[in-house]
Amino acid sequence: MTDPNAPSYDLDQAQLLLHSLISGIPKPSAMACQEQGELLFTRLQRLTAPSITSLAGPSARTHQNIDQIPMEVPELFTSWEDCMAWSMEITGSASTFVVDSQGFIIASQGDLPERGIECIGAELVCSVETLERIDADYGKLAWIDLDFENRRIAGFVAPTGEEYFIVGLLSPKPHYHQLRTLLERQIMASLPGMD
Amino acid sequence: MAHIISIVSSNGGAGKTTVALNLAVALTEGQEPALLIDLDPLGAIGFSLARGATKWPGLAEYLMDLAAIDDVLMPTKLGHLTLLPRGRLDPLDVGLYEQFIHGDGILQQILGAVEDRYRYIVIDTPSGLGQITRAALAASTHTLLPLQAEPLALRTISQTLRVIQHVRDQENPGLQLLGILANMVQLKQDVSFTIMNTVWSTLSGVLETYMPRSDIFAQASEKGLPVAFLSGKYSAEAIRFESLATEIKSIIHNLGGVAGEFNDRPQRALV
Numbered sequence: 001m002t003d004p005n006a007p008s009y010d011l012d013q014a015q016l017l018l019h020s021l022i023s024g025i026p027k028p029s030a031m032a033c034q035e036q037g038e039l040l041f042t043r044l045q046r047l048t049a050p051s052i053t054s055l056a057g058p059s060a061r062t063h064q065n066i067d068q069i070p071m072e073v074p075e076l077f078t079s080w081e082d083c084m085a086w087s088m089e090i091t092g093s094a095s096t097f098v099v100d101s102q103g104f105i106i107a108s109q110g111d112l113p114e115r116g117i118e119c120i121g122a123e124l125v126c127s128v129e130t131l132e133r134i135d136a137d138y139g140k141l142a143w144i145d146l147d148f149e150n151r152r153i154a155g156f157v158a159p160t161g162e163e164y165f166i167v168g169l170l171s172p173k174p175h176y177h178q179l180r181t182l183l184e185r186q187i188m189a190s191l192p193g194m195d
Numbered sequence: 196m197a198h199i200i201s202i203v204s205s206n207g208g209a210g211k212t213t214v215a216l217n218l219a220v221a222l223t224e225g226q227e228p229a230l231l232i233d234l235d236p237l238g239a240i241g242f243s244l245a246r247g248a249t250k251w252p253g254l255a256e257y258l259m260d261l262a263a264i265d266d267v268l269m270p271t272k273l274g275h276l277t278l279l280p281r282g283r284l285d286p287l288d289v290g291l292y293e294q295f296i297h298g299d300g301i302l303q304q305i306l307g308a309v310e311d312r313y314r315y316i317v318i319d320t321p322s323g324l325g326q327i328t329r330a331a332l333a334a335s336t337h338t339l340l341p342l343q344a345e346p347l348a349l350r351t352i353s354q355t356l357r358v359i360q361h362v363r364d365q366e367n368p369g370l371q372l373l374g375i376l377a378n379m380v381q382l383k384q385d386v387s388f389t390i391m392n393t394v395w396s397t398l399s400g401v402l403e404t405y406m407p408r409s410d411i412f413a414q415a416s417e418k419g420l421p422v423a424f425l426s427g428k429y430s431a432e433a434i435r436f437e438s439l440a441t442e443i444k445s446i447i448h449n450l451g452g453v454a455g456e457f458n459d460r461p462q463r464a465l466v
Contacts, residue, residue, distance in 0.1 A: 009349050009390075011397045017356035021363065021372040022400040073298060181291050 073182070077190035080107040083167065087183060092173035094151075099124060101163040110170070117170075124155055124166050140164075143180065156180070158187050165191075197230075197310040198447055200317050200373065201335040205355045207322035209343045210378040212239040213412055215319035217433075218339075220421040221440035223276040227314040230268070230277045232305075234296065234331055235321040236289040238281035245419020248283070255282030257305070258295050264308050277313070279305075297326035302334040324358045332362040332370060337447065339373045342394065344380040344387045344408075349394065373446050376439065377405035404439040406432070 077083040084096040088110050095110025099121035108117055124144060132141050144155045144166070154176065155168040167187055169176065176183075202215045212235070219231040233240035238248055251269060256262040269278040284292055295301055310316060318335065320328045332338055340355055342348050352375070363370040377394060381387040387408075394401055411432050415422045423433035 009346075009393050009397070011349070011352075011393070014353040014356055015398055017353060017360050018372075018375075018399045021356065021360055022374070073295070178290060181288070182294060185291075 073186065076193055077186070078193055079195050081109065083187060083190060083194070084109040086186075087167060087169065090179055091169055091176035091183075093169040093176070094171040096170070097121065097168045099155075099166045099168060101125060101165070106165075113170075117168075120153065120168070120170075121166070124153070124168060128157060128164075128166070142184070156183055156187060158184075158191060160191060196336075197306075197313045197316045198337055199306060199310065199335040200315065200443070201320055201328075201331040201338045202318065202341060203320050203324075203328050203332065203338055203355060203359070204322065204341050204343075204348075205324050205351050205358075206343060206348050209322070209341045209348060210406070210412075211322070211341055212243050212319050213416075214339070214341050214376060214378065214406070215317050216240060216243055217421050217423070217436040218439060218443070219276060219315070219317040220273065220423055221433075221436040222315045222317070222443075223273055224423070224437065225440070225444075226275060228275045228277070228312060229315040229317065230279060230309060230313045232279040232316060232318045233281045234302075234318050234327055235281065236284060236292045236327065237286075237321065238284065239321075240278070240319050241280050243416055243419065245417075248286075251278075251280040251282070253280030253282030254296075254305075255284035255288075255292065257282070258292070258301065264305060268309065279309075293326045297330045302330050306334055324354060329358065329362060329366075332359060333366040335367070336369055337371050337373050337450075339376055339443070341376045341378045341406075343378050344390045344394075344405075346386065346390065349390055352398075371450055372400060373443055374400045374402040376402050379408040380405050381408045402439070402442055404435060404442050406435055406439075 074082070074086055077086070080098050084098065084107060087093070088096045093110065095108065095112050095117075097108035097112075097117050097120075098106050100106050103122035103125040105118055105121045113120075127144060128141050131144070132138075140159060141157050143157065144153070146153045151171045153168065153170060154172050155166040158165045158167060167183075200218075202211045202218075204211055215231060219229050223229040231240065233253065241248070241251060251267075252262055253267045253269075257264055257267050267279060267282065269280060271278060306316065318331045320331045338359055340352070340359070342352060356372075359370070359372055375394070375398060377391060379387075380391055382391060391405075409432050411422055411425065411430050415425055418425065421433075422430055423436065425433075
């Protein structure tokens with residue numbers, strides 16, 4: 001009887017790959033009929049993924065493949081429009097907006113809620129002021145991340161002297177957490193040259 | 196144009212850094228200029244040379260526009276060998292470092308700026324098949340795959356080969372696999388012997404040179420030296436790396452590349 005724990009190395013696939021990678025290697029007869037299309041690896045993008053809203057919960061949503069996201073770091077932004085377009089693209093947000101420290105929306109882009117975002121902008125600014133009172137020693141608030149039952153609102157608080165702007169993201173995909181440092185650096189570097 | 200060799204493996208502990216360092220030294224001993232790039236965000240080459248994480252400026256400083264590339268190329272006492280260290284990267288920024296290296300064609304920029312100075316450029320990559328390994332493969336002319344002579348390594352080798360194939364097919368048609376380098380081989384141990392028997396009988400492209408598991412690598416690491424630089428008798432392992440360098444030059448030559456020793460050999464006088 002075969003010992004199920006005997007050393008077992010299924011190297012057919014490795015040899016098939018080696019054959020394609022190293023020129024001059026005679027094709028192994030056992031694999032002569034195998035084509036590259038028969039490789040057993042599964043490409044994720046070939047799967048029909050359920051829509052993000054139909055997934056069961058946060059744990060399922062965290063499997064966003066960050067490798068598939070366009071990650072080119074652009075030149076410094078010269079306008080909020082460019083900044084919002086890039087932020088929306090890399091975070092997969094439904095929409096983005098910029099609100100000033102007075103609570104006024106100064107730019108927005110994407111699939112905005114029907115009732116508008118003026119209220120969201122004003123409440124975010126109030127929230128920043130409230131949250132910064134938690135403890136003055138903690139310094140200025142850098143990010144707000146509000147995870148509601150139906151959608152997430154995130155915002156980077158970009159200081160400009162005494163004032164600040166909030167670059168807001170509506171319904172960013174979960175991988176946006178991994179991009180926060182990149183967003184911060186790009187926005188802060190661009191701020192001096194923004195219209 | 197330099198031969199750019201990425202040392203890649205999906206497994207940690209496969210000996211990539213040891214191979215990269217000692218291979219770069221062995222390639223350079225032939226008096227041909229070589230550059231060793233530490234692309235691993237954990238800075239494995241620097242640690243192998245017993246230097247702290249913040250000792251040398253390098254890629255991190257270049258990426259942050261804090262230094263020009265020439266300012267972070269570090270000459271060595273070997274003369275023909277230059278290091279490009281990882282730099283003083285904050286470990287908290289490893290994710291960002293990976294994005295920079297992968298996303299912006301930055302590695303191609305760096306290589307384009309320096310490759311005409313070197314015959315060989317050896318790139319040490321991090322373990323795994325993530326963004327940095329992909330970027331290294333996309334920018335390389337050749338790749339070498341160290342295979343630890345252990346069951347797990349053999350069972351996972353297809354993953355690394357798959358990524359190499361994908362990069363060659365989709366991003367870098369000039370990429371050529373130099374071969375599989377069996378590493379940490381212990382032929383007196385049953386498991387290792389079985390592995391090697393399987394590798395030699397089943398897989399193509401396994402290099403003739405293999406590296407034994409040896410205490411001398413730990414001794415060299417402790418002193419922060421390549422094995423060829425240890426005092427005392429010149430070790431068998433150092434000789435093996437010379438053999439590896441010769442075999443690699445021969446493969447490159449056979450693949451149509453120009454290896455220096457074949458066409459740049461100066462005339463010498465014997466007496």
